[in-house]
Amino acid sequence: MRQQASRYLVVSDAVYADGAGKPVRLVLNTRTSRVSTVGDQVARALRHGDCAALPAAVSDRLSDLKILVPEGRDELTDVLDEQRARARSAATLNYVLVPNGYCNLGCEYCGQVHVRGKTSANHRSAVRDRILRAVNRPSTQEVRIGWFGDDPLMAYAVVRDLARQFVEAAVAAGVRYRSRLTTDGALLTLRKLRVLYEECRVDSVCVTIDGIGDPRRQHDRVLAVLADVVRHADEFPELGLTIRGTLDVADIDHVDTFIDAMVKAGLNHPMVEFDLRVVHAWSNDMSAPRVARQRFAAAEPRWLRRMHEVGMVTRTLIPAQLRGPICPAVTRSAEVISSSGAIFSCTEHPLVPEHEQGDVLELVEHADHDRQRPAGRYDDWHDRVNRGEQSCAGCVFLPVCGGRCPKHWGEGNPPCPSYKFNIQQRLELEALRTGLVPLLT
Ligand code: SF4
Ligand code: SF4
Known part of the structure; x- marks a missing residue:
């Protein structure tokens, strides 16, 4: 042939x-x-x-x-068929939970509105019922829970309470359980991490560090806790610990200082993976992140080289294969449940007023827990790529990138990775x- x-x-x-x-x-x-x-x-x-x-x-x-x-x-049809098949699979279910609506930071780029207050008891039991029902579906092989949003450690007791029930149910049903927590680290302690790892079965923690070029930001406490975690690395053999430095234009000239601080704290350790990212443009100003993305891509190879030289583990140089759907928004096997009670398909929808009003798919307290979430804005993503609505169909990186972020494409902000x-x-x-x-x- x-x-x-x-x-x-x-x-x-x-x-x-x-x-x-x-x-x-x-x-x-x-x-x-x-x-x-x-x-x-x-x-x-x-x-x-x-x-x-x-x-x-x-x-x-x-x-x-x-x-x-x-x-x-x-090959384009082959690639899109593979990506569609991963998005349609009901074997792995992914729930991104936003357990509270208040954040202790207040980053300028964030489009969320933060309100102090507890969610209702009905909300918590509805979330629990929905996930327990999913765990026990005959088609379910794996359940992933992401604790996300404003710092989920502000709702530490809720995380503990719900996770304990999810873990018990997954063990009883023989379903694989994986869990990731994304936090700004301000409320993290070694003791809490032990509970999250051992009791809540959180096997991946992502600590986001913003404003690395802003002298007003104090990261010392977070770095001290992470250094303590690294000293106790043998207690967390299965834990993936990522430090995500989110950069905007003002931060780009300070990456060397960031690298020095990480080395000084002893975080150039095999347990820790570093992920530098240009800050997301949420639903507000988009021009600054676009400029940041260009400058980031130009400077990144030198940072990667330096991080490699000082023993900092970085995400792979060569883009890895996609193992699942590109994001929750393109599969009905994933959903985002906001502390407001709304179910969304996209992780940038919770707590953003425009989306909390216009993009709610249903309310968790009224949802039919035997059904996956209703279709969202981006569930037809692969068809859109096939129709050539963005430049992804002709892109050499489609197999590893998948188009990255349907929402940002829709906002006229191409999300191409560096x-x-x-x-x-x-x-x-x-x-x-x-x-x-x-x-x-
Ligand atoms: S559409 Fe973009 S922002 Fe929304 S979940 Fe997907 S990657 Fe995240
Ligand atoms: S988002 Fe950019 S890099 Fe990714 S497939 Fe589309 S055009 Fe290519």
């Missing part, structure tokens, strides 16, 4: 010498997230789509790597990591 180059390849601009001194390039296949080393001539043939003259042994190897695919293959703009520098770092020597061409 005749073969052609996959449309999902990124060939390195740089040429390297392999161990035998022969010129080679790196080829990233975004359908497999695999980076392969191929001879320079082969790389040029892949780039120009001129593969007919490749020797049979080379073609066979490239076919095995899915770098070559059968001629005429409609790797779209700095993949060549990432491949250079990958080459360095694997010992390839750049050739001057």
Whole structure:
């Protein structure tokens, strides 16, 4: 069968010498997230789509790597079908719970409105009933609970109470249970983390650190707690601990200071993964994040290199394969339950007045717990990509990115991840990591 180059390849601009001194390039296949080393001539043939003259042994190897695919293959349809299938699966259910409506910080970029006050007893029991019913559905193999929103540790007692019941139900039903908590860290302590990990079965904690360039922000207490956690790392063998530095334009010149602070606190430790991100544009001003995203992508490779040198674990250089739906908003197997009692499909809808009024799918206290949430704004996402409503259908990163964020596309704010703009520098770092020597061409 005749073969052609996959449309999902990124060939390195740089040429390297392999161990035998022969010129080679790196080829990233975004359908497999695999980076392969191929001879320079082969790389040029892949780039120009001129593969007919490749020797049979080379073609066979490239076919095995899915770098070559059968001629005429409609890979876009294949990719979208795979992503649709993951979104339609009811085996893994994902509930993002916002247990309270008050936040102790008040970041400028956040479009949420924070109100002190407790949710009603009916709200809590309705959330519990809905999730217990889902755990016990015959199709359910795994339940994921995300504690999210304003700092969920402001509702620590609610988290504990609900998580205990979810864990008990999952164990009884033989369903896998996974849980992630996102917090600003202000109320985190080692003692609370032990309870969250052991009792609430939280296996992933993401501590967000905002305003790294703002001298008014005091991160010392949070870093001291995290340093304490790292000193007790052997108590948390299954815990994924992520420190997410969220940056806006004002922070971009302060990343080196941030790195220094992390090293000083001893957080360059295998237990901790760092994730630097440009701050989200919620539903307010969008121009500043767009500028930040461009500057971020330009500066990021140098940060990644420096973090690697000081032993900070970073998210992978090479974009990883999608394992599930791109986000809760594209699958009815996921939903977001706000402290207001509203069920949404998107994590940026709770507590934002415009969405709390216009995007409520139903109220948890009135919902039929035997049914998945009603369709939201973005459940037809893959069809929209297929129709070419954004530039994703023609993008080489579609298999690993999936279009990233339907909401931001809808707001005219393309959410393309930084790797779209700095993949060549990432491949250079990958080459360095694997010992390839750049050739001057
Ligand atoms: S649409 Fe965007 S903001 Fe909403 S859940 Fe998906 S990724 Fe998050
Ligand atoms: S969001 Fe950007 S990087 Fe992702 S698939 Fe769409 S165009 Fe490509």
